[in-house]
Amino acid sequence: xxxxxxxxxxxxxxxxxxxxxxxxxxxxxxxxxxxxxxxxxxxxxxxxxxxxxxxxxxxxxxxxxxxxxxxxxxxxxxxxxxxxxxxxxxxxxxxxxxxxxxxxxxxxxxxxxxxxxxxxxxxxxxxxxxxxxxxxxxxxxxxxxxxxxxxxxxxxxxxxxxxxxxxxxxxxxxxxxxxxxxxxxxxxxxxxxxxxxxxxxxxxxxxxxxxxxxxxxxxxxxxxxxxxxxxxxxxxxxxxxxxxxxxxxxxxxxxxxxxxxxxxxxxxxxxxxxxxxxxxxxxxxxxxxxxxxxxxxxxxxxxxxxxxxxxxxxxxxxxxxxxxxxxxxxxxxxxxxxxxxxxxxxxxxxxxxxxxxxxxxxxxxxxxxxxxxxxxxxxxxxxxxxxxxxxxxxxxxxxxxxxxxxxxxxxxxxxxxxxxxxxxxxxxxxxxxxxxxxxxxxxxxxxxxxxxxxxxxxxxxxxxxxxxxxxxxxxxxxxxxxxxxxxxxxxxx
Amino acid sequence: xxxxxxxxxxxxxxxxxxxxxxxxxxxxxxxxxxxxxxxxxxxxxxxxxxxxxxxxxxxxxxxxxxxxxxxxxxxxxxxxxxxxxxxxxxxxxxxxxxxxxxxxxxxxxxxxxxxxxxxxxxxxxxxxxxxxxxxxxxxxxxxxxxxxxxxxxxxxxxxxxxxxxxxxxxxxxxxxxxxxxxxxxxxxxxxxxxxxxxxxxxxxxxxxxxxxxxxxxxxxxxxxxxxxxxxxxxxxxxxxxxxxxxxxxxxxxxxxxxxxxxxxxxxxxxxxxxxxxxxxxxxxxxxxxxxxxxxxxxxxxxxxxxxxxxxxxxxxxxxxxxxxxxxxxxxxxxxxxxxxxxxxxxxxxxxxxxxxxxxxxxxxxxxxxxxxxxxxxxxxxxxxxxxxxxxxxxxxxxxxxxxxxxxxxxxxxxxxxxxxxxxxxxxxxxxxxxxxxxxxxxxxxxxxxxxxxxxxxxxxxxxxxxxxxxxxxxxxxxxxxxxxxxxxxxxxxxx
Numbered sequence: 001x002x003x004x005x006x007x008x009x010x011x012x013x014x015x016x017x018x019x020x021x022x023x024x025x026x027x028x029x030x031x032x033x034x035x036x037x038x039x040x041x042x043x044x045x046x047x048x049x050x051x052x053x054x055x056x057x058x059x060x061x062x063x064x065x066x067x068x069x070x071x072x073x074x075x076x077x078x079x080x081x082x083x084x085x086x087x088x089x090x091x092x093x094x095x096x097x098x099x100x101x102x103x104x105x106x107x108x109x110x111x112x113x114x115x116x117x118x119x120x121x122x123x124x125x126x127x128x129x130x131x132x133x134x135x136x137x138x139x140x141x142x143x144x145x146x147x148x149x150x151x152x153x154x155x156x157x158x159x160x161x162x163x164x165x166x167x168x169x170x171x172x173x174x175x176x177x178x179x180x181x182x183x184x185x186x187x188x189x190x191x192x193x194x195x196x197x198x199x200x201x202x203x204x205x206x207x208x209x210x211x212x213x214x215x216x217x218x219x220x221x222x223x224x225x226x227x228x229x230x231x232x233x234x235x236x237x238x239x240x241x242x243x244x245x246x247x248x249x250x251x252x253x254x255x256x257x258x259x260x261x262x263x264x265x266x267x268x269x270x271x272x273x274x275x276x277x278x279x280x281x282x283x284x285x286x287x288x289x290x291x292x293x294x295x296x297x298x299x300x301x302x303x304x305x306x307x308x309x310x311x312x313x314x315x316x317x318x319x320x321x322x323x324x325x326x327x328x329x330x331x332x333x334x335x336x337x338x339x340x341x342x343x344x345x346x347x348x349x350x351x352x353x354x355x356x357x358x359x360x361x362x363x364x365x366x367x368x369x370x371x372x373x374x375x376x377x378x379x380x381x382x383x384x385x386x387x388x389x390x391x392x393x394x395x396x397x398x399x400x401x402x403x404x405x406x407x408x409x410x411x412x413x414x415x416x417x418x419x420x421x422x423x424x425x426x427x428x429x430x431x432x433x434x435x436x437x438x439x440x441x442x443x444x445x446x447x448x449x450x451x452x453x454x455x456x457x458x459x460x461x462x463x464x465x466x467x468x469x470x471x472x473x474x475x476x477x478x479x480x481x482x483x484x485x486x487x488x489x490x491x492x493x
Numbered sequence: 494x495x496x497x498x499x500x501x502x503x504x505x506x507x508x509x510x511x512x513x514x515x516x517x518x519x520x521x522x523x524x525x526x527x528x529x530x531x532x533x534x535x536x537x538x539x540x541x542x543x544x545x546x547x548x549x550x551x552x553x554x555x556x557x558x559x560x561x562x563x564x565x566x567x568x569x570x571x572x573x574x575x576x577x578x579x580x581x582x583x584x585x586x587x588x589x590x591x592x593x594x595x596x597x598x599x600x601x602x603x604x605x606x607x608x609x610x611x612x613x614x615x616x617x618x619x620x621x622x623x624x625x626x627x628x629x630x631x632x633x634x635x636x637x638x639x640x641x642x643x644x645x646x647x648x649x650x651x652x653x654x655x656x657x658x659x660x661x662x663x664x665x666x667x668x669x670x671x672x673x674x675x676x677x678x679x680x681x682x683x684x685x686x687x688x689x690x691x692x693x694x695x696x697x698x699x700x701x702x703x704x705x706x707x708x709x710x711x712x713x714x715x716x717x718x719x720x721x722x723x724x725x726x727x728x729x730x731x732x733x734x735x736x737x738x739x740x741x742x743x744x745x746x747x748x749x750x751x752x753x754x755x756x757x758x759x760x761x762x763x764x765x766x767x768x769x770x771x772x773x774x775x776x777x778x779x780x781x782x783x784x785x786x787x788x789x790x791x792x793x794x795x796x797x798x799x800x801x802x803x804x805x806x807x808x809x810x811x812x813x814x815x816x817x818x819x820x821x822x823x824x825x826x827x828x829x830x831x832x833x834x835x836x837x838x839x840x841x842x843x844x845x846x847x848x849x850x851x852x853x854x855x856x857x858x859x860x861x862x863x864x865x866x867x868x869x870x871x872x873x874x875x876x877x878x879x880x881x882x883x884x885x886x887x888x889x890x891x892x893x894x895x896x897x898x899x900x901x902x903x904x905x906x907x908x909x910x911x912x913x914x915x916x917x918x919x920x921x922x923x924x925x926x927x928x929x930x931x932x933x934x935x936x937x938x939x940x941x942x943x944x945x946x947x948x949x950x951x952x953x954x955x956x957x958x959x960x961x962x963x964x965x966x967x968x969x970x971x972x973x974x975x976x977x978x979x980x981x982x983x984x985x986x987x988x
Contacts (some may be wrong), residue, residue: 025662161575312878366500380765392628398560399626404668405563423668428665431657439650443642478560 010071010123012079013055014116017081021112028105030124040104041096048092048108050087052115059085070187074491079483080253081119083339087346088115094350095238097357099470100148107147109311111200111242112139118250127176130254133217134172138165142241155487157227157234164217164227166197172214178207179262188261201322208279212286215258215370218251218267220321222289225313229238229297232309235354235363240305242347244312245342252319252338256331259323270324271415283323284419289427290317298433304362307433308345311388313431315341318403318423324416325406328488333399333406334336340387340473347466348384351377352454354463366438369446377455378441380467387470389434392425395473400427402477495619496537496554496569498531498601499629501611502586505530509605519884521590524604525735528590531611532583534902539576539969544905549573549972551686554619563675564682568622573973575819577966578618578747581827582937584955585739588831590730591948592839596730607732610636614740618668618747624669624683627664630744634660637733637741646842647788652728656737657912659711659721666708667748670701674756689755689978695763695968702760708918710861712745714801715768716775723794731838735935736792738797739832740985743786743823746804750819754808759979766899769809773902776802780912784919789841789848792920793833796876799909800826800884806906811982813974815894818887820970821963825883825956826877828851832872832952840865840945841924850923856936859925864941866925868949872936875956878910883959 008015024044032040032447059078091111101107117137124130126474161212180186182204183194195204204470213224220228232240259279268278294314301307319341322334352362354377355370371378387396404423455463473480505527511521546552554569571579590605596603609632616629620669633658634709675683678691691703722742726734754761755762779799786792800822807819840862842848859866875882878889888910959966974980 063669121647193985392631397628399629401668401672405672406674408672414673415678417669417673421674424665424669427663428658431661432654435654435657438639439642442639443650478562481560481562 009341010119010294011074013059013085014119016055016058017051017085017112017116019114020048020054023051024049024108024112025105028112037099037102037104041098044104044108044177045092045096048112049089051078051112052089055119056082056085070116070126070129073121073123074316074490077110077122077485079487080122080249080335084115084246084249087249087342088112088242089120089322090350090462092282092464093458094241096458097354097456098236098238099357100154100236100305103147107144111239112142113158114144114242115246118246121250122253124138124254125188125257126192127188129442131173131176131260132384134214135169137247138169140453141247143233144239146240146439147182148234148236151234153234154236154367157236159312161227161231167215168217168224171217175207175210175212175214178203178210182207188257191262194265200266204266205277207276208266209282209376212255212256212279212282215251215255216286217321219248219255219316220290220309220313222293222313222314222436223295224318229306229309232312233303233305237305237349237356237451241349241353243345244308245346248312249342250340252334253341256323256334260327260331269415270419271412272418274415280324280475282415283320285391287320287419288315290314290320291423292317295426295430298430300365301433304367304437306349306366307437308352308363311430311433312345314347314426315388318376318400318427320422321403321407321416321455323350323418325410329406329409331488332481332484333402336433336480337399337403337475339480340399342472343466344384344387344470346395347380347470348388350459350463350466351384352379354459358453358455364440367437367481368444369450370440371442372446373450373452374455376460376464381441382438383421383470384465385434385438387474389431391431393471393474395470395477398474398477427435494541494554495576495579496535497735497828498534498538498583498615499612500678501527501530501534501620502608502615506605506608506612506614509601509891511607512601514601516598517597518603520545520604524593524608524819525587525590527608528583528586528611530617530665532552532587535576535579537581537902538571542573542576543969545558547970547972551621551978559622559625563624563735564684565624566622566682566684567625568626568684570621570974571619572978573971574741574747574750575604575825576969577820579615579741580966581743581824582611582618582740584951585735585827585831586624588835588948588952591944591951592835593730593732594942594944595839596732599643606636606639607736610640610736610741613734614744617744622683623675623685623688623752626685626748627668627671630667630748631661633741633744634664634741637737638779640733641725641729645728646730647727648724649728652724655772656721656725659718660823660906662685663711664709665746666704666711668751670705670708670753673697673701675867684973685752685755686978690716691791693757693759695759697755698760698962700760700985702753702757703764704789705757706749706761706764709745709753710759710768710805713742713749713805713828714745714779714798715805716771716778716798719775719779719798722798723771723791726794726797726834727788727790731835731843734834734838735831738793738834739827741802742797744828746801746808746819746823749805750808750816754982761982762810765809765811767903769806769895769899771892772805772809772906773899774802774804775799776806776906776909777912780909780916784916786913786917787850788852789830789837789924790834792916793837794852796833796913796916797826797830799913800830800876802909803888803891803939806895806902808813810891810894810898812894813971813983814898815966816974816979816982818890818892818894818968820889820974821883821959821966822887825887828952828956828959829872829875829882829884832949833867833876835945835948835952836865836872838867840868840941846910847934850920853924854927855929857929860939861936862941863950864946868953870921870955871953877914877917881957881960883956885960886963
C-alpha cells in the first residue's frame with residue numbers, strides 16, 4: 001500500500017464494510033432496479049453479507065500489526081469485532097424477509113455504516129474518536145428506526161430515540177470536555193494516569209456523571225431507559241435486533257474501557273455500609289434501578305417486543321454487576337455475559353421478526369399456539385426465553401452465575417453481596433414474564449383456522465444456529481471463557 | 494452404572510421429542526421402557542453398591558473437570574442416602590407412566606417433559622458438585638411448569654406459576670448461599686466434599702445456613718412456605734402430582750440435608766429448635782387442614798405437607814435414628830403419596846370428573862370401582878402409619894429420635910399422627926363407603942385398566958416390602974449416616 005495512505009491501514013476492516021455499504025447502494029440503483037422486492041432484498045443483502053464476511057476474514061488473518069495514534073488494536077478488540085460482524089451478518093440475513101420498506105439499498109447501506117461505527121467505537125482509544133464513532137453509530141440508527149414509513153409508531157420511536165440520544169450525546173461531550181479541562185488530554189490511558197496522580201476535585205465528579213449518563217443511555221440503564229421500549233417496539237424488527245445486540249456489546253466494551261483506563265483509581269466503594277464517592281456507587285445505583293424497573297415493568301407488558309425491551313433494561317443492570325469484580329474477573333464475566341446475551345436476544349428478536357413477517361404481530365395473544373404452527377421456531381424461542389430467564393444449562397444461566405460470582409468475590413469479599421441478592425431476586429421474578437410468552441406458545445390453543453407456517457430458510461437456519469450456540473455456550477462455557485482469557489492476556493487490558 | 498439413570502432419562506426425552514407428533518402408542522412405550530430402564534439401572538446399581546462398596550462409603554461414579562476457571566466438575570457419586578432416593582425415583586417414575594397411559598392430548602410432549610423432569614431429579618440425587626446439583630435442580634423446575642400448565646385441571650395456570658415461582662425463589666436463595674460459601678472459603682471449587690471440609694466461621698454459617706436450608710425446604714413444603722404444594726398438587730395432572738409429592742418434595746429435603754446441613758453444621762445447631770418447631774407446626778397444621786377439605790385431592794395435598802413435616806423434624810433431631818427415620822420417610826412418603834394421588838387423580842377423577850367429596854358420597858365407589866377402593870384403603874392405612882407398611886417404621890424412628898431433643902414437640906407431632914388417622918378415615922367413609930341405598934344413582938364407569946393395576950401393585954409392593962423388611966433400605970441408610978460427612982451433624986459426634 002502507498003505509504004501516504006498508510007494511516008488507512010489499521011482501519012481496513014471498517015473500510016471494507018463502508019465500501020460494501022456504497023456497493024449496496026450502487027447495486028440497488030444500477031442492477032436491481034426493476035426486480036421484485038424479494039429478489040432485491042436477497043441480492044443487496046448478499047452483497048452486505050459478503051462485505052461483513054470479507055471484513056471478518058481480514059481481521060481473522062491477523063494483520064493487525066499496524067498501529068495508529070488514537071486507536072488501540074489488540075487481540076481483544078479484533079475478537080470483539082468478529083463477534084460484532086457475525087451479529088450484523090445475522091441481522092442482514094433476517095432482513096431478507098423484510099417487507100417494511102422499498103428502499104432496500106439505503107436500508108442495507110445504513111446498517112453497514114452503523115456497523116462500521118460499532119467497529120470504530122471498539123478500536124478507539126481517544127475520547128474524541130469515541131465520540132465520533134458513537135455519532136457514526138447513532139445517526140444511521142435514528143434513520144433506520146424510522147424506516148417503516150407506513151407505521152406511525154416507527155416515526156414516533158425514531159423521534160424519541162433521536163431526542164433522547166442527542167441529549168445523551170451532549171452530556172457525553174460535556175463530560176469529555178470537563179475531563180479535557182482537568183487533564184489536558186484526550187487519550188484514555190494518559191487521562192487515567194493524570195487523574196490518578198492528582199487530588200480529586202469536585203468537577204471530576206461532574207465529569208464522571210456526565211460521561212456515564214451518555215453510556216447509561218446507550219446500554220438503556222434505568223433511569224435513562226425510556227427510549228428503549230418505544231424504539232424496540234416501533235423500529236423494524238431487524239433494527240431492534242441490531243440495537244439490542246451489536247450496539248449493546250460495543251457500548252459495554254467502551255464503558256468498560258473508559259472506566260478501567262480512564263476513571264480506574266477513583267472507584268470509591270459501594271460495599272454495604274462502606275459507601276464512598278466514586279464510580280462504583282454510581283454504577284450500583286444504575287444497576288439496582290435497571291434490574292428493579294426493568295423486571296417489574298416487564299411483568300405487565302402485552303407486547304413481546306416491549307417485554308424484551310424491559311428485559312433488556314434488566315439485563316443491562318445485571319451486566320453492570322461485573323464492574324464490582326476484580327479487574328480480570330470483571331472483564332471476563334462482562335464480555336462473556338454481554339456476548340451470550342446478545343446472541344440470545346438477537347435470536348429472540350429474530351423470532352419476533354419472522355412471526356411479524358408471516359402476518360403475525362407482536363401482541364402476546366397473537367402468539368397463541370405457535371408451538372404447533374411452527375415447531376422448530378418455537379423450540380428456538382423456548383431456548384432463548386429460558387436462557388434470558390437464567391435457567392441452566394443455557395448460556396444465560398452461566399453468564400449470570402459468573403457475573404454474580406465475580407461481583408461477590410470483588411474486594412472487599414462479600415462486600416457486594418447485597419447487590420447480588422437484589423440481582424438474584426430480580427432474576428427470580430423475571431421467570432414470570434418469560435413463562436408468559438412460553439405459555440402462549442405452548443399451553444394456549446392456536447386460534448381456530450390458523451395455518452402452520454413455514455419460516456424462510458435463511459432466517460430459520462440462523463435462528464437455529466443461534467439457539468444451538470446458546471445451548472452449547474451454556475453446556476461448555478469453558479470454550480468462550482478460554483478464548484476471552486487468551487485475548488485478554490495478550491491485550492494486557 | 495447409576496449415572497446412566499440420568500443419561501437414559503434425557504435420551505428418552507430427546508427420542509420422544511423426535512417422534513412424529515401423532516404416534517401416541519410409540520410415545521407411551523418409549524416412556525415406559527425408559528422409566529423401566531431407569532428403575533432397572535437403579536436396582537442393579539444399588540445391588541452392586543451393597544455387594545462391592547464398603548458399608549456407608551461414597552462411591553464416585555463420574556468425576557471429570559467441566560469448567561476450568563471457577564473449578565467446576567461433573568462429579569456424580571452415590572452413597573446410601575442417594576441410592577435410596579434414586580430407587581424411589583425409579584419406582585415412582587414407572588408408576589407415573591403407567592398412570593398416564595390415558596393421556597391422549599399431546600402425548601409425545603407430555604412424556605418428553607415427564608422424562609426430562611425425571612432426569613433432573615436423578616441428577617440432583619447423584620450430584621456432588623454444588624454447581625452441578627444446582628443445574629439439575631433448576632432443570633427440574635421448567636418441565637413441572639409445563640406439565641401442570643398444559644395438562645392440569647383446577648386453576649392450572651395459577652398453580653403452575655405459583656409452583657415455578659416458589660421453586661425459583663427457593664433456588665435463588667440457595668444460589669446466593671452457594672456463591673457466598675464459594676467466595677468465603679476461597680477454595681476455588683464447588684465440590685461438595687472439599688467445601689464441607691472448610692470450617693466456615695460461625696457468624697457466616699448462622700445466616701448462610703438459614704438461607705440455603707429455607708431455600709431448599711420451600712420445595713419440601715416447610716410451613717409457612719408450603720402454600721404452593723396443595724395448589725400445585727391439585728392443579729397437576731395425575732402423573733405430575735405423583736412426581737411432585739413423590740420425588741420433587743424430596744429434592745428439597747435432600748438438598749437441605751446434603752447441602753445446607755453438611756456445609757454449615759454450626760449454623761444448623763443454632764437454628765435447630767426453630768426449624769423443628771416449624772416442622773411440627775407443618776405436621777399438625779397440614780393434618781388439621783386436611784381434615785376439613787371438601788376436595789378429595791386437597792386432602793391428599795395437605796397430607797403431604799403433614800408427612801413432609803416428619804422428614805424435616807427427623808432432620809432436626811440430629812440423632813442417628815432421627816436422621817435415618819427422615820431418609821426412610823422420604824422414601825416411604827414418596828411411594829404412598831404417589832399411590833394416593835394415583836387413586837384420586839386417575840382412578841376416580843378421570844372417570845367421574847369430580848373430586849368434591851359431597852359429590853362422590855352418593856356414587857357408591859366401593860361398588861363401582863372395588864379395585865380403587867381396596868387400593869385406597871391400603872394406601873390410606875400406609876399413610877396413617879400402620880405397622881406392616883413403610884410409614885410406620887419411618888415415623889417411629891423420627892419420633893424416637895425427636896423425643897430426646899424436643900419432648901413437647903414430639904407429643905404434638907404424635908397428636909398430628911392421630912389427626913392423620915382421622916382425616917384418612919373421613920375420606921374412606923365419604924368417598925368410598927358412604928351408607929347409601931345401593932339402587933340409587935348407580936352410574937357406569939370404565940373398569941380399572943391393566944396399566945393402572947400394574948402401577949398400583951408396584952407401589953403397594955414397595956411400601957409393604959419396606960414395611961415388612963425395613964432392613965433392605967436401612968442397611969443402605971444407617972452406615973451412610975455413620976460416614977464422616979454426616980457424623981459431624983450428630984450430637985456428640987466428632988466436630
